[in-house]
Amino acid sequence: MSLHASIAAHLREKGHRITSARSTIIAALIQNKNPIAAQDLHRKLLKSAKPPNMVTVYRELKFLEEQGIAQSLRLQDAVRRYHLTPHKGHRHHLVCTSCKSVQPVVMACSDVHTLEQRIGRKNNFTVRSHALEFYGECGACVKKHP
Amino acid sequence: MSLHASIAAHLREKGHRITSARSTIIAALIQNKNPIAAQDLHRKLLKSAKPPNMVTVYRELKFLEEQGIAQSLRLQDAVRRYHLTPHKGHRHHLVCTSCKSVQPVVMACSDVHTLEQRIGRKNNFTVRSHALEFYGECGACVKKHP
């Protein structure tokens, strides 16, 4: 069963309907591995057979997050970006300050976890999760503007 | 010379004026060590002698950032928070998901820097800076809701 089909089955099981908008959006998320903003996703879908409304994209992404199928994050700009929930581990991000691309990095968090423990104890704070982003320039942009 | 006076002197030197709004806002930033949102700062200043306008607070914080006196950051909510530029090092943050407080943690970034190098090489990405936030519950909130 394809990823799309298994997500659809999961939703149907919960009593949700697989409409063309929903299907299109899920497909786009599967295809697009990097976190993407609602507006950008909508722009992309304008080329599709039956482009869903901007509002629908917002609502659908929020819905998929509630269902645990997608996750969202915000970087230093105020924009919320969504990506499929990875099967395991959690992601950190490489943000190119030049072309604004956001790229997930899957990596072991063990170093950060050690840090978490230390910081938590020192500050009387119970750490539940963390977010780590690296800002800089991606390979392509370094080539363009050396 | 107090911190406030030295900031004022620095700005005057650059041809800027020390108005009552500016002075009030700088004083508030000095007093308030944790990152604070424009709206919250404005609310606080309503109690002061001559409360500056909301718009002025926004403009002033942006100005102070341009002058290198303040720095801003955004967490997972879309709100921009400002704090004075620390003399050395850079800060990471403890964000309480219960009371929404944001607390800076000064810590050595050496571990993260090592990570930076590794990640950068592996992904063909030139890392220039990073942001690390810890989400969880502060001591007070853990006590309240155990």
Added chain:
DNA sequence: GTCTATGCAAAGGCTTTGCAACCTA
């Protein structure tokens, strides 16, 4: 046929901008 999901319009929250009046140096 039922009830979820969609589209449209409008509103909401945070932040920025235009412009005339104000006030510091």
Added chain:
DNA sequence: TAGGTTGCAAAGCCTTTGCATAGAC
């Protein structure tokens, strides 16, 4: 006095909400 600053109003951007209609099952 001159020019940086302020306040007011209005607009901008991203996102959410209300409500009637459309469409999946």
